[in-house]
Amino acid sequence: MLGIESSCDETSAAVVSSRGDEATLDSLVILSQDVHAVFGGVVPEIASRAHLASVAPVVKRALADAACALDGIDAIGVTNGPGLVGALLVGVSFAKALAASLDVPVIGVNHLEGHLFATVLEDRAAAPPFTALLVSGGHTMLLDVPGWGEYRLLGATRDDAAGEAFDKTAKLMGLPYPGGRHSVTRAASGDPSRFRFSRPMLNAGQRPGDADYYDVSFSGLKTAVLHAVRDAEKHGTLDGDRAHIARAFQDALIETLAAKTVRAAAAHGRARIVLGGGVACNAALTGAVRALATRELGAEAAVFAPTVRLATDNAAMIARAALFHLGRGERSGPSLNAFSSMPLA
Numbered sequence: 251m252l253g254i255e256s257s258c259d260e261t262s263a264a265v266v267s268s269r270g271d272e273a274t275l276d277s278l279v280i281l282s283q284d285v286h287a288v289f290g291g292v293v294p295e296i297a298s299r300a301h302l303a304s305v306a307p308v309v310k311r312a313l314a315d316a317a318c319a320l321d322g323i324d325a326i327g328v329t330n331g332p333g334l335v336g337a338l339l340v341g342v343s344f345a346k347a348l349a350a351s352l353d354v355p356v357i358g359v360n361h362l363e364g365h366l367f368a369t370v371l372e373d374r375a376a377a378p379p380f381t382a383l384l385v386s387g388g389h390t391m392l393l394d395v396p397g398w399g400e401y402r403l404l405g406a407t408r409d410d411a412a413g414e415a416f417d418k419t420a421k422l423m424g425l426p427y428p429g430g431r432h433s434v435t436r437a438a439s440g441d442p443s444r445f446r447f448s449r450p451m452l453n454a455g456q457r458p459g460d461a462d463y464y465d466v467s468f469s470g471l472k473t474a475v476l477h478a479v480r481d482a483e484k485h486g487t488l489d490g491d492r493a494h495i496a497r498a499f500q501d502a503l504i505e506t507l508a509a510k511t512v513r514a515a516a517a518h519g520r521a522r523i524v525l526g527g528g529v530a531c532n533a534a535l536t537g538a539v540r541a542l543a544t545r546e547l548g549a550e551a552a553v554f555a556p557t558v559r560l561a562t563d564n565a566a567m568i569a570r571a572a573l574f575h576l577g578r579g580e581r582s583g584p585s586l587n588a589f590s591s592m593p594l595a
């Protein structure tokens with residue numbers, strides 16, 4: 251299975267092969283578009299043009315790395331939403347054309363479902379049933395997953411996605427774009443007792459069925475960071491306080507996500523929790539979910555998270571999800587289109 255991903259600012263291709271239940275990652279190429287850094291955010295038109303320039307060489311390289319000739323491709327899986335439509339269209343058009351020329355099926359994959367399939371490529375035990383926490387730059391969702399292809403949305407963010415909150419607060423703190431990982435590095439040396447921000451939408455009185463039981467919200471936390479930064483600027487202490495503010499932000503965000511995730515696993519009787527998306531490679535987040543899951547669910551609780559390469563946007567997870575759909579006899583055909591929004595559940 252050749253996988254292609256072009257939903258945002260990464261052009262990626264991967265080859266995944268399967269034998270029975272076992273899927274092996276044969277190659278993965280990820281080309282990140284640095285060009286957006288000078289604009290402080292992804293510029294859609296530039297992203298589309300950059301995908302256009304790199305999709306063919308990236309696919310070629312992935313095939314070469316896997317020692318797979320063109321006639322060794324049995325099917326092509328491609329992200330067709332959600333994402334930037336112009337960017338998605340490059341991958342979708344390329345995949346459809348290549349599939350037609352090779353006379354193999356093309357399978358459209360939901361990018362969010364792809365993130366759920368990332369970890370199982372590294373650890374076979376990361377398979378349903380599980381509770382899923384999907385935390386990326388564009389999405390924050392809590393799902394119950396009784397089986398592959400069955401996704402029940404339990405809760406979501408009411409405003410910013412977790413990764414977006416990392417990036418925006420990093421910008422407020424004056425850190426360079428893309429800010430998430432700079433903020434995480436600062437937080438590591440921050441003193442957790444210097445600042446404390448309230449845990450958004452988290453209180454002991456919440457009950458299953460309450461509208462906010464599984465939902466999260468990060469806009470208030472963002473405002474708390476803004477006030478802390480302004481205050482520090484006023485007193486000329488921002489350089490010294492930056493790490494402490496980053497730490498307080500990360501602690502509040504992580505405690506909220508961990509609590510809601512373990513809450514969902516307990517309510518649905520799931521011993522396994524799978525994290526996915528760019529924020530899922532945050533070691534403090536996985537550590538917190540693991541500790542709380544062990545405490546609340548018992549020693550048999552297992553928490554799975556992808557390594558950095560498979561956590562952020564990549565084509566390996568898309569190829570893996572496409573394999574699942576191919577196995578069920580699903581095909582997309584020449585009318586496959588790209589969609590900016592595409593609900594998973």
Ligand code: KG4
Nearest residue numbers: 386387388413414430527528529532562563
């Ligand atoms: O999944 P992803 O690559 O793209 C989307 O589909 O959105 O996620 C990117 C997001 C960015 O917001 C980035 O700041 C965040 O993941 N991110 C992190 C870390 N590494 C990347 N957030 C927190 N901790 C990290 N270690």
Ligand code: ZN
Nearest residue numbers: 386527562563
């Ligand atoms: Zn993503």
